[in-house]
Amino acid sequence: xxxxVTVRAAAKVNxxxxxxxxxxxxxxxxxxxxxxxSLHDDVTATTRDRWSVDLVCEDDIDRDxxxxxxxxxxxxxxxxxxxxxxxxxAAELVVRxxxxxxxxxxxxxxxAAATLVALxxxxxxxxxxxxxxxxxxxxxxxVPFALxxxxxxxxxxxxxxxxLLDEATRxxxxxxxxxxxxxxxxxxxxxxxxxxxxxxxVPDELLTALADPDNRVLAAALRNDLEPVAIDLRPxxxxxxxxxxxxxxxxxxxxxxxPTCLFLCSDxxxxxxxxxxxxxxxxxxxxxxxxxVSGTHVVEYS
Ligand code: C5P
Numbered sequence: 001x002x003x004x005v006t007v008r009a010a011a012k013v014n015x016x017x018x019x020x021x022x023x024x025x026x027x028x029x030x031x032x033x034x035x036x037x038s039l040h041d042d043v044t045a046t047t048r049d050r051w052s053v054d055l056v057c058e059d060d061i062d063r064d065x066x067x068x069x070x071x072x073x074x075x076x077x078x079x080x081x082x083x084x085x086x087x088x089x090a091a092e093l094v095v096r097x098x099x100x101x102x103x104x105x106x107x108x109x110x111x112a113a114a115t116l117v118a119l120x121x122x123x124x125x126x127x128x129x130x131x132x133x134x135x136x137x138x139x140x141x142x143v144p145f146a147l148x149x150x151x152x153x154x155x156x157x158x159x160x161x162x163x164l165l166d167e168a169t170r171x172x173x174x175x176x177x178x179x180x181x182x183x184x185x186x187x188x189x190x191x192x193x194x195x196x197x198x199x200x201x202v203p204d205e206l207l208t209a210l211a212d213p214d215n216r217v218l219a220a221a222l223r224n225d226l227e228p229v230a231i232d233l234r235p236x237x238x239x240x241x242x243x244x245x246x247x248x249x250x251x252x253x254x255x256x257x258x259p260t261c262l263f264l265c266s267d268x269x270x271x272x273x274x275x276x277x278x279x280x281x282x283x284x285x286x287x288x289x290x291x292x293v294s295g296t297h298v299v300e301y302s
Contacts, residue, residue: 006044006300007118009110009146010036010293011099013172013255013262015218016206019190019225020199027141027157028187031201033164033210034142036149037172037289041110042096042299043074045118051075051090057097060285065101065180073108073139077115080135085125093118102180104230104256106142113146113296121298133161149295151210153202166292168213170264171271173249174287175240175278177259181230186257190229200225219250219264230258237261240283247277 018031053072055063066072074093082089093115099107113136120127127135136143141158151166190197206221231238231254240261241252248270249263265271271288278286 002046003122004044004046004300004302005118005122005298006042007114007121007296008040008042008299009114009296010149011039011105011107011110011289012036012142012145013105013291014224015151015222016202017224017226017256018200018202019197021195021197022191023157028190029199030141030154030156030158031199032154032158033151033202033206034145034154034161035151035166035170035291036293036295037105037174037291038293039099039105039174039287039289040293041099041107041114043111043114043118044094044096045078045115045122046092047122048090048092051078052092054092054094055097056094060176061097062101062178062180066095066097073112074115077112077135077139078119080138081116081119081125081127084127084131084135087123087125089123091119091122100176100180100260102182103176103260104181104254104258105260106146106256109140109142109146110296112136112139112143116147117296117298121301147296150292164207164210166210168210168215170215170218170291171266171268172289172291173244173263173265173271173274173278174289175244175261175263175283176285177234177237178284179259181233181257181259183257186226186229186233189233190226193229193232194225197225215264215266216250222251222253222264224253224256226257227254230254234259243281244274244278247274249274
């Protein structure tokens with residue numbers, strides 16, 4: 001029987017997402033604070049003669065939005081790691097997905113990070129942390145954070161990550177949308193709406209709020225420059241945010257480039273009540289998640 005390794009990686013929310021005008025390479029300079037959520041995908045890697053990718057998920061995940069061929073980010077991650085080490089190997093990659101696709105929760109980035117760690121362990125490559133982060137950055141702006149996890153500052157195009165201390169538990173209600181939003185399309189619309197955007201760096205208020213277990217303090221410091229853009233493309237997101245706040249959430253925000261909305265709540269009881277109200281209002285999928293959780297890690301060897 002061939003060996004397998006299963007690795008878990010978490011979804012993320014941006015507690016602050018400051019976005020500037022595009023750079024010469026087309027990417028936008030970011031000043032962001034990421035936090036992982038207890039909503040995760042698992043990737044199982046098994047050595048094979050050729051690359052393959054399979055999806056295992058519930059019906060609420062949009063299967064058609066998941067590329068099953070060579071262009072899937074997990075295969076690109078595997079190929080990049082093999083090339084880095086100059087080895088000619090391949091694997092079957094099975095993605096057990098709970099993170100909505102194209103939801104602004106960095107699900108694809110989580111899968112890429114999980115694949116890097118899974119194949120590194122499976123093939124005993126002993127890639128250094130620095131090299132793993134550099135390969136992750138080539139795959140996508142959010143992939144280095146998915147490796148690190150917890151709560152972290154992100155600069156550059158989001159790929160330069162440094163951990164931040166956040167010892168409090170944050171309770172979130174997560175409301176995915178039925179259909180995703182394309183990240184490049186949201187950034188393009190940002191350029192149309194905010195052609196003179198100035199990058200807003202992470203304010204001290206947010207860093208102070210992270211040291212405070214009172215979620216009301218953190219709620220007041222949340223900011224996402226892509227939120228008005230996502231709401232302009234999907235006006236119903238604005239109504240959803242109002243509904244969640246009326247139901248008792250401290251603050252509702254669009255996650256990253258959207259369209260998933262997240263609601264920060266004072267405690268677990270409040271999060272459960274907000275979830276029930278939004279389910280009763282007809283939202284098909286409403287989850288309760290906590291943050292932060294650990295970065296990409298092995299959950300099973302077989
Ligand atoms: O880095 P990643 O591949 O995840 O980015 C996806 C797309 O999002 C990019 O092709 C770009 O259009 C946009 N993006 C951006 N600026 C960033 C991050 C992403 O414009 N800092």
